[in-house]
Amino acid sequence: MSESGGPDVTQELRLPWDDDPEDLYEHAPCGYLTTLPDGTIVRVNETFLTWTGYARTDLIGHKRFRDLLTPGDQIFHETHYAPLLTMQGEVHEIALDVVRADRSRVPTLVNAVLESGPNGTPRIIRTMIFNATERRRYERELLGSRRAAESSEQRVRVLQQIVADLAAAPTEAEVAEAVIRAPEPAFQAASSSIFLVDPERDELVAVSSTDPTTGNWDDMPRSSTRAVAEVARRGDLHVIATVAEAEEHFPDLAESMRRSERKTVVLLPLTTGPAEEHGAVAVLGVLAFSFREERVLTDGELRVIRLLGQQAGQALDRARLYDEGRRREDRSSFLARTTRALDEQHRLLQRARRLVERVVPEIADWALVRLQVGPAGLVEYHGGPAPDPELLDARVAEAVETCAPVYAGDGDGLDCTVLPLTVRGRVIGTLALRMAPDRRGAGADRLFLVDLADRAALALENARLYEQERAIARTLQRSLLAADVPGADSRFALETHYQAAAQDLEVGGDWYDAFLITANKLAVVVGDVVGRGIDAATTMGQLRSAIRALATAENGPARLLEGLDRFCERVESARMATVVYAEIDLLSGELAYATAGHLPLLLHEPAGPPQYLMQARSAPLGSRAGDRRRVEDRIRLTGGSRLLLYTDGLIERRGRGLDRGFEILAREFSRLRDAPLKGLTAGLADILVGRDHGDDVCMLCLSLGTEERLERSIGADPVQISRLRADMRGWMAGHGIDPDCLNAVLLASSEAVANAIEHGYRDDPFGMVDVSATISADAVEVRVSDHGAWRGPGADLARGRGLQLIYESMDEVSFDQGEGTTVTMRRHRGAR
Template sequence: MSDSGGPDVTQELRLPWDDDPDDLYEHAPCGYLTTLPDGTIVKVNQTFLAWTGYTRAELVGHRRFRDLLSSGGQIFHETHYAPLLRMQDEVRELAFDVVCADRSTLATLVNSVLARGPANEPRAIRTTVFNATDRRKYEKELLYARKQAEAAERRVKVLQGIVADLAAAPTEAEVAEAVVRAPEPAFDAASSSIYLIDEERDLIVAVASTDPTTGNWDDMPRSSKRAVARVAERGDLHVVGSIGEARQHFPDLVDSMRKSGRNTVVLLPLTTGPTDEQAGTETLGVLAFSFTGERKLSDGELRVVRLLGQQAGQALDRARLYDDARLREERATFLAETTRELDELHRLMPRARRLVDRVVPQIADWAQLRLAVGTPGILEDAGAPPPAADLLAETEQRATGACVPVFPAPGDPLGCVVLPLTARGRVLGTLSLRMVPDRRGVEAERAFLIDLADRAGLALENARLYEQERQIARTLQRSLLAGELPHGDPRFALEAHYQAAGRDLEVGGDWFDAFLITKDRLAVVVGDVVGRGIEAATSMGQLRSAIRALAGEPVGPAKLIEGLDRFVERVHNGHMATVAYAEIDLVAGELTYTCAGHMPPLLQPPVGPPEFLLRGRSAPLGSKAGDTRRTEQRVRLPAGSRLLLFTDGLIERRNRPLDKGFEVLSREFARRRDAPMQGLTGGLADMLVSRDHTDDVCLLCVSLGTEERLERSLGADRAHIALLRADLRAWLVGHGVEPDCRDPVLLACSEAVANAIEHGYRDNPFGTIDVVATVTTDAVEVRVTDHGVWRGAVADVARGRGLQLIRESMDQVMFDRSDGTTVIMRRSREGR
C-alpha cells in the first residue's frame, strides 16, 4: 500500500519471475546474427537455426552471412548492402531470400548495425532477421489483384471502344469489321474470325478474319456438324481449352489447332439478347478467336466475352435494318432515275441501250436485253462473259411462255434472273441479269426486279409506239411539203432542207415551195403557220396552194400578200402566219421580195459579205397590229449570187439574243460561199441546230445565174467529192459544155481531188482543197490546189491509176509546186 492508502502500482507491474537473457536471445521472435566485419558468423540464435534448418556448428566460424543468400541476394549484398552499411553504420528492412539447409528459400527482412571500436574501426555486425514469408505472400496477392484489376480495366476500356465503334458503324460490313478486331486488344487473342448467318440461303457465311490462313475459314451449311455451325444452332458460348477437348467435342478444330499451335479456341454466338434468356433471342452469327497455347479465361473475362457477343449481335441487328432501309432507298432511287433517263430518249434502240447501261454495273455484272418486237436485236454488256447460250435460251423460253420472271434455283449453273418485258398484254422481249453478289440474294429483291421489268417494258413499248407515230407524222409532213423542186434550168439551182422538231410527234407548220410562174420567172417562198398538229398542217397546205393560185406575171409579191390577207380571213388557222415570198426575173437578174412578219432573206453576192434583206417588211398574215401595208423591194442579182430563205427555228434560241443568231448564220453562210450547192442547206442545219431542238427548221437556197468561173473550197473529206462533182456538172451544163468533154473533166477533177486528200492531207483531216474551173470557147481548164506536204516528187507519189486516168482524160496535165501542190488540167471542147 502507498502512503496515501492506495495500491502500490510498482508492485503490481513487477513480473512474478525473471526472464533469462540467454533464453530471450535464443528464442526471440526474430533471428539474431553477429558477424565479423568480413561477414563471418560468430554468433547465431536458435530462432534463425530453426527457420533455416542449419546447426550452430555448420554456421559459426564456417559461413558468412552472404553465403546464406540467394544468387540475386548475394549480388545485392555486394552492390548495396555492404556499401550502405559502411557508410551509414546501419541498414533497415532490406529484403533477402535466405537459402535454407534443404535448399528452399526463406523470405526475410534484414536490419543490420555496424559496431565500431575506440578508434572507429569496424568490430562487428549485429543483424536482426525477420521472417517475411507471410508478408511476401500477401504482397504477391496484392500484386496479382492489382494486375487483375488493371487487366479488367483495360478490357473494359477496350470494350467501351468497341461498343463506340459498333454504335458508329452503320452497315453490317462495318459492324463485322469492328467485331473481328475486338478479341486481340481485349483478351490478347492471336487471331479471330467472324461468321454471319444467311437465312435466305441457309448458309453460315465467312465474313472477315484477322488470319484467313488458319482454321476452316469458309462458308458452310447451317446444318453442318462443324463447330461454328453447332454453336450457331445452340446459341451458347463454348471455350475449347485443349486439343484433347477439341478431339472430344469439335473434331473439325483439331487439325487447325495443331498446325497453328493455338490450343484454346473461343466460339462466341452473336445474339440479340442474353444467351441465358433464349425467349426472343436470335443468333445472327459466331465470333471465333484463339490463343497461342492453353489459356484459361477467368469468370470476369467470360462475362466480358458474353457482353461482347450481346453488343455485337445487337449492332448487327441494327445494321441489317439500316442496310435494308438503305437498299430499299437505293432501289427506289434507281428505279426513279432509270425511268427518268429512259424518258429522256424517245427512240427504241437508244432506250434499250440506256437500260442495259443503267443495269450494269449498278445491280448486275452482266445483262442481256433481247427484243422481239419493234427492232429485233440483242444488247448485252461486254464486260463479263455471258452464260451458256443454250441454258439461257431455255430459261428465256420458260419466262416468256408463262410471262413471269424466272429466278435462279439452288444449284443453277447460270445464276441468272430472266425478266419478261411486257406491256399492254404483249411480251416485248426478255431482260436477263446476273446479279451482283449481295447478302440479300436475288429472291429478297424479287419485288424490285419485277418492278424494274414492268417499268422497262412500258418504257420500251412507249418508245416503239413513239417511233411508229413519228414515222406516220414524218410521212404526213413530207406529203404536205413542196413536191419536186424545179431543176434542169442552167440559170438557177435550188437546194432545200426540212428538219422536224427533235421531240415532237405532231406535224409542224414550217414549209417551203418553189415554182416557175413563167419560163423566165421563178417564185420561191418559205412560211411558218402558228401552232402544230393537223390543223396547222392543213393551213400550211392551204396557204401553199393559195400562193400558187395567186402568183402571176402582173401580180408581184406585195399584191400576192394582200390576196393572202383576204384568204386567211376565211382560214382562221392561217392568222399570224409568216411568209417570205420572192420572185426572180431570170433574164434581167432581178429579185423582188416581201416579208410578212417572217425572217429576212440572206443574200450572198459573188463578191463581198452576205447581207440580210431588211426592206419590204410588214406584219404577219391577218394581223390587226403593226404595219399592215404590203410593200415589196427590188434587188439586183449578179451572176453567182445565192439567196437563203429560212424559218425562225434556224436561229432562235432561248439562251441567246436574236442578233447573235443572225450573226452566227451570216458567218456560217459566208464560210460556205464556195461550197457545192448540193448539201449546203443540210450542212447549215447540222451546224446550227441540235438534234433535240424543239422547233421545226426549214431552209431554201437559190443560186442565180451561171458563174463565169467556178471557185470552190472543199474539206479534206472524200464525201465532198460527190458534192463537188454535182456542182461542177451543173456549171458545165450551164456553159453548154458537151458530154464528150464534160464527163472526162468531171472524172479528172474527181481523181485530182482524191489524190490531194490521200497524199497532201494524209495526216491533216482539216486541210482545204481549192478548185477553180474556167471555160473558154476552145477549152475547159481546172486547177486543183492543196497546201499539204507530199512525200517525194508528185510523179512518184501519184503515179498510180489516178494519175493515169487524169492523163487519159485531159489533153494537158501540169504540176506546180511553188505554193503547195497545184494540178493544172486542160481539155479541148472540140474532138481530141
C-alpha cells in the same frame, strides 16, 4: 517488499515455470545468428537450424550469412544490405530468401545490429530472422486479389469503351469493326475473327480477321459441322482450351490452331433478344478469338465475355435496321434518279445506253441490255469481264420464256441476274447485270431489281412508241412538202432542206414550194403556219394549193398576198401565217418579191457581200391590225446569184438577239458562196442548228444561172453514169458549150467513170467516184477521181477499157495514181 507491503517491481520477477535464458535463445520463435563482421557464422540457435535443416556444425565457422541466401539476394546483400548495415549500424525488416539444406527456400524478414569495440572497430553482428512464409503467402494472395481487381476494372473500362463504340457505330460494318477490336485489350487475346449470320442465304459470312494465318475463316453454310457454325446454331459460349480438345470435337478448328500456333480459342455467339419461334436468343454472328498460350478463363472473365456477346448482338441488330433503312432510301433515290435520267433521253438506243450507264458502276459491275423490239440484237456492255456467252444466252432465253427474273446463283453457276423487261405482259427485252459485291440484303435487292426492271421497261417502251410516232410524223411532214419542184434547168438550180424539231412528235407548219408559173417565170415560196399538229399541216397544204392557184403571170407577189388574205377569211387556221414569196423572170433575171410577216430573203450576188432584202414587208396573212396593204419590190439579178429563203428555226435562239442570228447566217452563207449548191442548205443547217434543236427548219436556195463549177459524187454503180451524163449535159448547155465539144466531153467523162468503177472498185460496191468540171473561156476541164486499188488486167492504164476513146475525144489527158487514181481531161471549146 516495498515499504507499502507490495511486491518490489524494481527487482526482477522470477516465476517458477520460467525457462532457462539459454533455452529461450535456442527455442525462440525466431532465428538468431551471430556473425563476425565478414559474415562468418559463430553462433546459431536451434530455431534457425530447424527451419533450414542444417546441422550446427554445418554452419558455425563454415558458412557466411550471405552463403545461405539465393543468388539474387546475395547480390542484394553485397550491394545494399552490407553497405547499409555498415553505415547505419543496423537494418530492419529486410526481406531475404534463405536457402534450406534441401535447396528449398524460406522467405524471411531480417533485422541486424552491428556491435563495435571500444575503439569503434566492428566486432560482431547480431541477426534476428523471422519466418515470413505465411506473410509472403498473404501478400501474394493480396497482390493476386489486387491484380484481379485491376484486371477486372480494366476489362470493365474496355467493355465500357466498347459499348460506347458500339453505340456510336451506325452501320453493321462499323459494329463489326468495333467488336473485333475488343478481345485484345479486354482479355489480351492474340487474334480475333468475326462472322455474321446471313439469314437470307442461310450462311455465316466471314467479315474480318486480325490474323492472316487463319485461312479457314471463310464463308460457310449455317448447317456446317465446323465449330463456328455449331456455336451459331446452339447460341452457347464455347471455350476450347487445348488443341487436343479441339481435335476431339472440331477437327477443322484443331487444324487452324496448329497452323496459327494458338493454344486456346473462344467462340462467342453475338446474340440479341429471344427468337420468336424458338423462345431462345437469336444469334446474329460469332466472334472467335484466341490466345498464344493455354488460358483458363475465370468466372469474371466469362461473365464479361458473355456480356460482350449480348452488347455486340444488340448493336448488330440496331445497325442492321439502320443499314436496311439506308439501303431502301438509297435504292429509292437511285430509282428516282434513274427514271429522271431516262426521261432526259427520247430515243430508244439512247435510253438503253443511259440505263446501262446508270446501273454501272453504282449497283453493278457489269450490265447488258438486249431489246426484242427496235434495232435487232441491241447489246450494251459495261464493266467486265462478261459472263460466259452460252450460259448467258440460256439464261436470257429462260427469262424471256418464263417472263420472270432469273437470279444469280440459281443452279447454273452463272453469277449474273437476268431481268425480263415486260410491258403489258409482253417482253420487250432483258436487262442482265452482275451486282456489285454486297454480302447482305439479297431479298431486298430482288424486290429492288424487279422495280428497276419495271421502270426501265416502261421507259424503253415509251421511247419505242416515241420513235414510232416520230417516224410517222416525219413521214407525214415530208409527204406534205412539195415533191414536184422543178428539176434540172440550165437557167436555174434549186436546193431544199427540211429538218424537223428534234424532240417533237407532231408535224410542223414550216413548208417550201417552187413551181414554174410559165415556161420563163419561176415562183419560190417559204412559209410558216402558226401552231403544230394535223391542223397546222392541213393549213399548210391548203396555203400551198392556194398559192399555186393564185400565182399567174399577171398577178405578181403583192396581188397574190392580197388573195391569201381573202383566203384567210374562209380558212381561220391560216390567219397569222407568215410567207415570203418571190417570182423570177428567167429571161431577164428580174426578181419580184413580197414578205408577209416573214424573215427577209438573203441574196448573194457573184460580186459583193450578201444582203437581206428588207423592202416589200407587210403583216402576216389575215392580220386585222396595222397597215393591210400588200407591197412588192423588184430587183434585177445577175447570173450566178444565190437567193436563200428560210424559216425562223434557222436563226432564232433563246438568249441571243435576232440581229446576231442574221449576222451569223450572212457570214456562213458568204463563206459557202463558192461551194457546190448540192448539200449547201443541209450544210447551213448543220452549222447553224445542229441535230439537237427545238424548232423546225425549212430552207430553199435558188441559184440563178448554172453553177460555175460542177461537182458531183456518185456511187460505184454503172446506173449512176447516165444520171451524171444528163446533169453534165444541162450544165454545159447552160454555159453555151457547142454540141461537138459537149458530146466529146460527155463521152470521155462516161468512159473515165466506167473505168474507175470497173477497175478501182471491182470488189467494193460502196466506193465513190468524184467528178468535177470547170469551164473557162477556151476549154472545158473534167477531173475524175476514185480511191480504189486497181487490180487485174485493167490495172495497166495503157490497156484500160475506153482509154483510146478518151484520148481521141479530149485534147489533153493525164493520170495520177496515188491513193486511188485521178484522170484529168481537157477539151478546147469549138469544133476541131
